[in-house]
Amino acid sequence: MVLIFDTDILPKVRFIGSVSYKTPWVHFHRKIDEYVLYIIKSGELYIKEADVKYILKKGDVLLLQSNIPHEGYKSSCCDYYFVHFKHPGIEEADNTLSDMLAKEILQNRNLFLTSDSLSESDNLSSICYIPKYYHIKNESVLFHIFHILDESIADYIKKYECYKKIISCNLLRLFITISREYTSTEVENSKIHYSKTYIKVKNLIDYINTHYSEKLTSQDIESTFKSNYDYLNRIFHSMTGYTILHYINNVRIIKAKELIESSSMNFSEIGYLVGIESPYYFSKLFKKYTGSTPTQYLKKVMLEVPGKT
Structure with a gap:
């Protein structure tokens, strides 16, 4: 029971x-x-x-x-x-x-x-x-x-x-x-019928959550999971609602937000630590996923946290 x-x-x-x-x-x-x-x-x-x-x-x-x-x-x-x-x-x-x-x-x-x-x-x-x-x-x-x-x-x-x-x-x-x-x-x-599919997707999620700071390519993912990338992307999307790339970027931006809120590092350093080497691309991606630039997000955090300067 x-x-x-x-x-x-x-x-x-x-x-x-x-x-x-x-x-x-x-x-x-x-x-x-x-x-x-x-x-x-x-x-x-x-x-x-x-x-x-x-x-x-x-x-x-x-x-x-x-x-x-x-x-x-x-x-x-x-x-x-x-x-x-x-x-x-x-x-x-x-x-x-x-x-x-x-x-x-x-x-x-x-x-x-x-x-x-x-x-x-x-x-x-x-x-x-x-x-x-x-x-x-x-x-x-x-x-x-x-x-x-x-x-x-x-x-x-x-x-x-x-x-x-x-x-x-x-x-x-x-x-x-x-x-x-x-x-x-x-x-x-x-x-159950789709248990193997679920486990593969779950393992891929765990892999991304662990290796998001690295340069993750479709070839890397294919090699790690010994499966065709298009197939992995298809089952990943069907179970999560995200493409693999979207999920990778989403994890990176979430981690970037955590670093902006908890550290004094500049945005270039933060971008590099979450796997995005280009400062321009980091700023562009951050705005795409959050609706604000890193600078705007930091200002918002500073206003919400009393005493933070």
Whole structure:
């Protein structure tokens, strides 16, 4: 089952902690009006929600839903984290990872990958997709999640100002991390018809975002991706709405805007650092993509930031 999680709504954490059972133990029966998240550190946890049985091991994540009975069905030794919380913006998406749902998830990621990080408009989806049960294979991601949970438990124990708010923010961060990992591993590798095309475009986006400061030619891209440039341009446009060249220029101008806002470098240096060697062409391209020259943009920034001269 895949759950839809609205990240615009902050989860409200009531209780968080970890337990370590060195002798075999069976989870007690209960039915509560809140969600319970389990993340296993070691050992095994045998738990049943309604009539569905789960065997949880290290790296497993299970989200138990509110008002559905759950209980253990076999004794075992285990070490796990738990989080009790409420959230009105969680809905069931699908019992399985269908082609339609996978495409929806991939299209959502694609919108983020091609978005303008400096844009003031926030028209991107606030939805993330979380599997009810998921196994985290990536050890570094799992370590990162354990770290978030350990920090949250420490805050819960200390009870400093707004501690539950911080814990709730950490839980939101944790869910987004799980959603990203799920999309990167399970969804991108699912056997839907256009998955290979998506992955090629996604890899090309990653390549451009990494190498935008270099001189990127169609020959370079063909050689790197071992595909005809016209074909790559066609599938890139069909999935992003941009040609490859337009996207490269867009990334360069976004990075240039960041440098104008955060440094005192001259425009020639900025142009060179984002992969545009000609000052004239940089100014022309900047105006084409932003509607103002670099000088006009800098003046606007200086007016908007008090004390900046």
